[in-house]
Structure formats: structure tokens, C-alpha cells
Amino acid sequence: MSMLMCKQIQPLQHIPTGGIDLPVLRSRHQKEKVVVIMGATGTGKSRLSIDLATRFPAEIVNSDKMQVYEGLDVVTNKITEEERCGVPHHLLGAINPDSDFTAGDFCNMASVAMKSVASRGQLPIIVGGSNSCVEALVDDDDYTFRSRYDCCFLWVDVSMPVLHSVVSARVDRMVDAGMVDEARKMFNPSADYSRGIRRAIGVPEFDRYFRFGESSDEVVRARLLQEAIKDTKINTRRLAWRQLEKIYRLRNAKGWKMHRLDATDVFRKHGREANKVWEELVLAPSMDIVSQFLSSFEHKEHVDARQLRVAAMGTAMAAATH
Structure with missing residues (x-):
């Protein structure tokens, strides 16, 4: 990530969708908005998260289960303080390195972080490579997340030979x-x-x-x-394959609507040319997608999780009697 970008970008106080602020988009009848950035390791997820968070009123929630630990900043490839460009980050270097951090722990901590971010009128941007944690958060058993949040999934993709x-x-x-x-x-x-x-x-x-x-x-x-x-290097490549397979499963088997952004050509270029391609192929489309997402309205579903389970059981019992 180029440090020059941090100096050039000025955070926007208004969303570029007719000047509508995030708090105006929300009411007790509307779902909260959340952007989720996914992709294999090395594809530029962190870069995109900073690019968006410096153009929209947003804060970042880390979903990388290794970066959540304190320490080993280089080994786990944590985004540096300088690279953050002043954007607040949550769940980054926050956990004792000897403790076991589970997907359930992530769901609990991420939920608290998102509520805190939203309460300040900011957009939560979830970014990281631990797709199992993201899946556990989004597709929780009692439908809490889906009933509260409207999600926009951005998938930064790079062809595997180039990514290697x-x-x-x-x-x-x-x-x-x-x-x-x-x-x-x-x-x-x-x-x-x-x-x-x-x-x-x-x-x-x-x-x-x-x-x-x-x-x-x-x-x-x-x-x-x-x-x-x-x-x-070998194990990092294997990780990238597993991450990509998981993304395909979430999209194809579970029906997650993902906006795929092909960043392959970015990594075939160098210097200013690479930055130009990034802006054209990744950043500009992402900004358009997020702008449209923030200006759209989706009603919040006030459904009690127990009612859902009871209704499902009733349907199953009724089907079994016919």
C-alpha cells in the first residue's frame, strides 16, 4: 500500500450519494449497513478497506483470526499505524497471544465493535482473510445478524498464478x-x-x-x-487456495451475493501504473457499489429467533402428516 495515498486522500464527511449522511439512512425500521471485504491473502483487501474508509465515514473491524492477536506484526502482516491513515481499527492486536480465539469469540467481539461503530454514525467495514469467522458472524444460528444488518460483500480476486x-x-x-x-x-x-x-x-x-x-x-x-x-511461501499459497475455495462455496452453495473485483492486472504493473489500474479496476467500481448500497433501503425484519424455530418446526410437522 502506497503511503502517498494517505496524504492525498481527504476523508469525506458526506456520502457521495446526494449528500445523504449515514444517520439519515437509518431509522428503527431500517437495517444497519455493513460492508464486508473478502479475498485470498495478498489480494489487497486492507488497501481497499483504507481506500473506502478514507472516502466514506467508516471504521474497520478486523476479521483475520491471526491479526487479532497482540504481537508478531510482521509475521501476521498486520497493517501498520502509518498505513491505517488515521482510520480506527477494531479487533487488531487485541487478544493475548497465548489464548485460543474461536469463531464464537470473533462473533461476540465483532458484534460489539459493529454496534459501537454504528452508534457513532459510522459505517463498519469488516475485512480479513478468515472466512470461517465471517461466515459464523453473518450466518449465525438465530438469524440475529441478517435481521439487523444489510450487507454489501466486496470480493477482491487475483488469478492464482499471479497471486503465487x-x-x-x-x-x-x-x-x-x-x-x-x-x-x-x-x-x-x-x-x-x-x-x-x-x-x-x-x-x-x-x-x-x-x-x-x-x-x-x-x-x-x-x-x-x-x-x-x-x-x-508454500503454506501461504495453500492458505490462499483454501480461502478462495471457501469464497466460492459461500457464493455458489450459500448464495452470498458478492461483487467480484478482479485485481489481477494491478499486480502485473508497477509503481504509478499499478496504482492507476487499481483505481480503475478496483477502487472506482467499489466506490460506486458502496455508494449505491448506502443509498438503498431495506426494511429491518423484527422477527424473534424463537418464533422462527417454532414456525420451522410447525411446518415440518405439518408436512410429516400429509
Whole structure:
């Protein structure tokens, strides 16, 4: 993400849809508005969230289950303070790194954050790569989220061959930015890599290097380091595949209406040309989609969850008697 963008963009106080403010769009009969940005790792989700949040009155709710933990900012690729451009972020670096953070925990904390954001007349923008957490939030068992919120799903997509190159280059930049030293501080010979922040890609991959490499000769140490970096790249690519498969399932099997934004050509360019393509293919369409979304009205469904379950049971029983 270019830091120049933060300096150029001035936050808008009004939504560019006829000057209608968010509070005006809401009443007790209207659903709250929420934008959800999805996509595989490395596609530019964070960049888009900042671009939108600096043009609409918005705050960001993180939905990456590794970035929710405190620490390992480089390993988990957290957006930096400078990159945030002054936009408030929630659920970012907020959880003890040794605790287990579940999808249920995310639902509870995200719900509180969204209510807080909406109460200030701001638009909540949910962004992150943990699609299982987003699914648990949106499609909860008692229909609470859907009855309260009207969602706009933006899907930033990049062709997988191009994304593989992007991911590899990003891991190299992370190594240059101190990823190895950061992971070393978390190393514990008896660590459980199935809990807390140690599940993050870039931690278990370096176990052998920290365990054996630093006491070995220079050749062995260099080989183990390169193997750890290679494994980190491979596992990040696998993560991207899983994330993409989950998005397809949410769209095709569950019927989530997603606005797909193809950012592939952005990563085939460099410098100003890449920024220009981003603005044309991703940012401009996203702004149009969000503007239309915010100016549309959808009635809030005041339905008690217990009534829904009772009605469903009654229908099933009636069908069984015929």
C-alpha cells in the first residue's frame, strides 16, 4: 500500500450519494449497513478497506483470526499505524497471544465493535482473510445478524498464478522487514503450534531452523533458513487456495451475493501504473457499489429467533402428516 495515498486522500464527511449522511439512512425500521471485504491473502483487501474508509465515514473491524492477536506484526502482516491513515481499527492486536480465539469469540467481539461503530454514525467495514469467522458472524444460528444488518460483500480476486508470485515476493519482503527475528522471540522448544498466535504461518515453519540451525555450521544454518522461508511461501499459497475455495462455496452453495473485483492486472504493473489500474479496476467500481448500497433501503425484519424455530418446526410437522 502506497503511503502517498494517505496524504492525498481527504476523508469525506458526506456520502457521495446526494449528500445523504449515514444517520439519515437509518431509522428503527431500517437495517444497519455493513460492508464486508473478502479475498485470498495478498489480494489487497486492507488497501481497499483504507481506500473506502478514507472516502466514506467508516471504521474497520478486523476479521483475520491471526491479526487479532497482540504481537508478531510482521509475521501476521498486520497493517501498520502509518498505513491505517488515521482510520480506527477494531479487533487488531487485541487478544493475548497465548489464548485460543474461536469463531464464537470473533462473533461476540465483532458484534460489539459493529454496534459501537454504528452508534457513532459510522459505517463498519469488516475485512480479513478468515472466512470461517465471517461466515459464523453473518450466518449465525438465530438469524440475529441478517435481521439487523444489510450487507454489501466486496470480493477482491487475483488469478492464482499471479497471486503465487505476489505471495512469494511478500514473504521475501517480510523476511527483510525482520520476520525471522520476530518469530525467534516467540520460539519455545515445547511450544504448542495448535494454539494461539503460534498457529500463524511463519511460526511453525521456522521451528527446525531455531531448534537446530543456529547451533549448526554456516552451510546447514543457511539451508535450514531457506527451507523455512520456502515452507512459509508454500503454506501461504495453500492458505490462499483454501480461502478462495471457501469464497466460492459461500457464493455458489450459500448464495452470498458478492461483487467480484478482479485485481489481477494491478499486480502485473508497477509503481504509478499499478496504482492507476487499481483505481480503475478496483477502487472506482467499489466506490460506486458502496455508494449505491448506502443509498438503498431495506426494511429491518423484527422477527424473534424463537418464533422462527417454532414456525420451522410447525411446518415440518405439518408436512410429516400429509
